[in-house]
Amino acid sequence: MPSRATKRGADRTPLQRDCDVLICGASFAGLAVARELAGSGADVMVVDRYAIGERQTSACGIPTAWLQAMDLRGAEQQSFDELVIHTPHVTVRYDLPWTFSTFDYRTLCRLLAAQGTFTFETATVRGRDGDVVETDRGPLRAPLIVDALGWRRVLSPGANVQPPDALLSRGLEVHPFGGGRDLEVWIDRGYVPAGYGWSFPAGEELRIGVGSFHPRFHVREPTMRLASDLAAETVRYQGNWIPHALRPATEDGVFFAGDSAGHCLPLTAEGIRTALYFGLACGRELRRVIAGEQSRAQALARYHEFSADHRVAFAWMLRTQRLVPRIAPRLLGPALRAMGAKRFVDWSFGHYLAIAHPRFVPAAAGVRVRKSCGTESAHWWMPGADAEVDV
Numbered sequence: 001m002p003s004r005a006t007k008r009g010a011d012r013t014p015l016q017r018d019c020d021v022l023i024c025g026a027s028f029a030g031l032a033v034a035r036e037l038a039g040s041g042a043d044v045m046v047v048d049r050y051a052i053g054e055r056q057t058s059a060c061g062i063p064t065a066w067l068q069a070m071d072l073r074g075a076e077q078q079s080f081d082e083l084v085i086h087t088p089h090v091t092v093r094y095d096l097p098w099t100f101s102t103f104d105y106r107t108l109c110r111l112l113a114a115q116g117t118f119t120f121e122t123a124t125v126r127g128r129d130g131d132v133v134e135t136d137r138g139p140l141r142a143p144l145i146v147d148a149l150g151w152r153r154v155l156s157p158g159a160n161v162q163p164p165d166a167l168l169s170r171g172l173e174v175h176p177f178g179g180g181r182d183l184e185v186w187i188d189r190g191y192v193p194a195g196y197g198w199s200f201p202a203g204e205e206l207r208i209g210v211g212s213f214h215p216r217f218h219v220r221e222p223t224m225r226l227a228s229d230l231a232a233e234t235v236r237y238q239g240n241w242i243p244h245a246l247r248p249a250t251e252d253g254v255f256f257a258g259d260s261a262g263h264c265l266p267l268t269a270e271g272i273r274t275a276l277y278f279g280l281a282c283g284r285e286l287r288r289v290i291a292g293e294q295s296r297a298q299a300l301a302r303y304h305e306f307s308a309d310h311r312v313a314f315a316w317m318l319r320t321q322r323l324v325p326r327i328a329p330r331l332l333g334p335a336l337r338a339m340g341a342k343r344f345v346d347w348s349f350g351h352y353l354a355i356a357h358p359r360f361v362p363a364a365a366g367v368r369v370r371k372s373c374g375t376e377s378a379h380w381w382m383p384g385a386d387a388e389v390d391v
Contacts, residue, residue: 012136012137013137014137014138015121015123015137015138015140016138016139016140017140018140018142019043019044019045019140019141020042020044020142020143020144020290021033021037021042021043021044021045021142021145021146021286021290022045022133022140022141022142022144022146023044023045023046023047023118023146023148024046024047024048024125024133024145024146024147024148024149024155025048025146025147025148025149025150025258025260026046026047026048026050026052026109026113026120026148027048027057027148027150027258027275028109028112028258028271028272028275028276028279029148029257029258029259029275029276029279029282030046030048030146030148030279031046031109031112031116031279032112032257032277032278032279032280032282032283033146033255033257033279033280033283033286034046034113034116034117034118034283035112035115035116035283036279036280036282036284036286036287037116037117037118037283037286037287037290038115038116038117039117040287040290040291041290042286042287043119044116044117044118044119045119045120045121045140045142046116046118046119046120046121047120047121047122047123047125047133048122048123048149049122049123049124049125050122051122052109052110052113052120053105053106053113054106056105056106056238057105057150057238057240058105058240058271058272059173059198059200059207059209060102060103060105060108060202060272061100061101061102061103061183061200061270061272062100062101062103062270062273063098063099063100063101063273063353063358064076064079064098064099064100064101065098065099065353065358066272066273066276066358067101067103067108069359069361069362070115070276070358070361071111071115072103072108072111072112074107074111075103075104075105075107075108075111076101076102076103077101077102077104077202077203078101078201078202078203079099079100079101079102080096080099080100080101080182080183081095081096081099082094082095082096082182082183083100083183083185084182084183084184085184085185085186085187086184086185086186086187087186087187087188087329087332087333087336088189088190088329088333089329089330089332089333090334090336090337092333092336092337092340093340094340094345094349095342095345096349097346097349097350098349098353100183102200102201102202102203102207103202104203123135123138123140124136124137125149125154125155126154127154127155128155128157130253131143131145131253133145143296144255144286144289144296144299145253145254145255146254146255146256146257147254147255147256147257147260148256148258148260148275148279149260150260151166151168151241151242151243151259151260152260153247153256154260155256155260156251156252156254156256156260157252163215163241164215164216165215166215166241167243167244167245167262168215168241168242168244169195169211169212169213169214169215169241169242169243169244169269170212170214170215170217170218170219170239170241171209171210171212171219171239171241171242171269172209172211172219172223172237172238173198173207173208173210173223173238173239174208174209174224174232174233174234174235174236174238175205175206175207175208175235175236175237175238176205176206176208176227176233176234176235176236177204177205177233178201178204178206178232179201179203179204179205180199180201180206181201182199182201183199183200183201184198184199185197185198186226187324187332187336189325189329191222191225191226192210192211192212192217192219193212193217193325194212194213194214194217194324195210195211195212195213195217195219195325196210196211197209197210197211197222197223197226198210198211199226206230206232208223208226208227208230209223209226210223210226211242211269213244213321213322213325215241219239242259242264242269242271243259243262243263243264243271244266244267244269244318244321245262245266245314246261246262246263246307246308246310246311246314246315247260247262248261248304248307248308249261249263249278249303249304249306249307249308250300250301250303250304253296253300255282255285255286255299255300255303257275257278257282258271258274258275258278258279259271259275261278261307262314263275263277263278263307265314265317265355266314266317266320266321267317267318267320267324268317268352273356273358274355276356277356277360278306278356280360280361281303281306281307281360282303285299285302285303285306310355313355
């Protein structure tokens with residue numbers, strides 16, 4: 001794995017080769033897929049426009065248990081067992097049933113990449129024709145192709161819907177030097193009509209930002225204002241479009257993971273653990289193809305079903321995302337205070353974590369979906385377990 005910056009100019013040499021698995025995208029989802037293929041005997045290639053860990057793409061926060069389960073605690077910067085929510089009328093503190101951690105993007109990507117066995121090249125992916133992916137350095141061919149390139153869904157055969165018409169949220173943050181002890185969120189229409197602001201301490205820096213559920217609402221000015229209200233500098237900007245709707249996880253023979261499949265939770269815009277979670281699931285299906293245990297068509301069907309089985313949870317969170325901005329500010333504070341009861345917090349945050357639970361990490365390949373009482377629930381069989389594990 002290279003530690004150099006992205007190749008440019010004369011160093012961007014022609015590239016043309018075949019491989020067993022081609023993973024396009026070297027952030028959370030793509031690297032999770034590669035991790036699951038380690039030791040499979042497959043010739044795996046990962047390509048990205050940037051070198052691994054070179055360009056941060058998010059506020060970089062995740063439930064701590066995910067870092068531990070994936071042996072990524074070396075990237076952790078700070079952990080929190082409380083969530084502070086500010087509204088114009090009240091501030092509430094939730095005692096969380098599990099801790100949340102901020103981490104260093106570059107370090108985590110390198111630790112995750114080290115768990116895989118693959119060839120990496122910097123190349124800009126432009127499109128696909130069958131089993132051939134076209135890049136700015138030449139064509140790459142593979143029978144198994146993964147698009148983990150983000151919301152643009154580059155390898156989709158159809159025209160992609162672009163912002164501001166796409167189902168995307170808009171987020172921007174600054175990274176001033178400083179520190180803090182609280183994981184803070186602002187639900188305040190003075191900053192954003194529909195969305196929220198945040199301040200995530202991460203060691204020696206703060207990550208202060210604003211996210212809007214409406215992509216036509218620009219967030220630079222409110223981000224600057226929130227930082228100013230917190231007496232922080234507006235330096236080191238980082239922004240991105242954030243999917244808030246689940247999309248098909250397979251299409252035209254391609255596997256999609258992470259933002260390219262809409263694997264980002266609505267309402268909270270938490271997409272890192274879901275990118276890891278669905279990336280692991282994708283990698284396990286590909287591993288079974290490499291082992292001769294199933295065909296590519298079967299892997300596509302199984303992975304598509306796995307992703308689609310989460311549509312109820314995603315849909316409920318999207319409904320809540322659309323509901324919150326309609327609640328009168330004078331009622332929002334009391335409602336949040338009422339929901340701060342320990343029993344309710346433990347119940348609600350427990351269900352939230354269960355959407356992509358860290359105990360999925362050590363699971364063996366394979367998912368069993370069982371329907372009961374009119375609902376769908378996913379179950380994973382773990383090596384040495386005496387029974388299926390509900391999540």
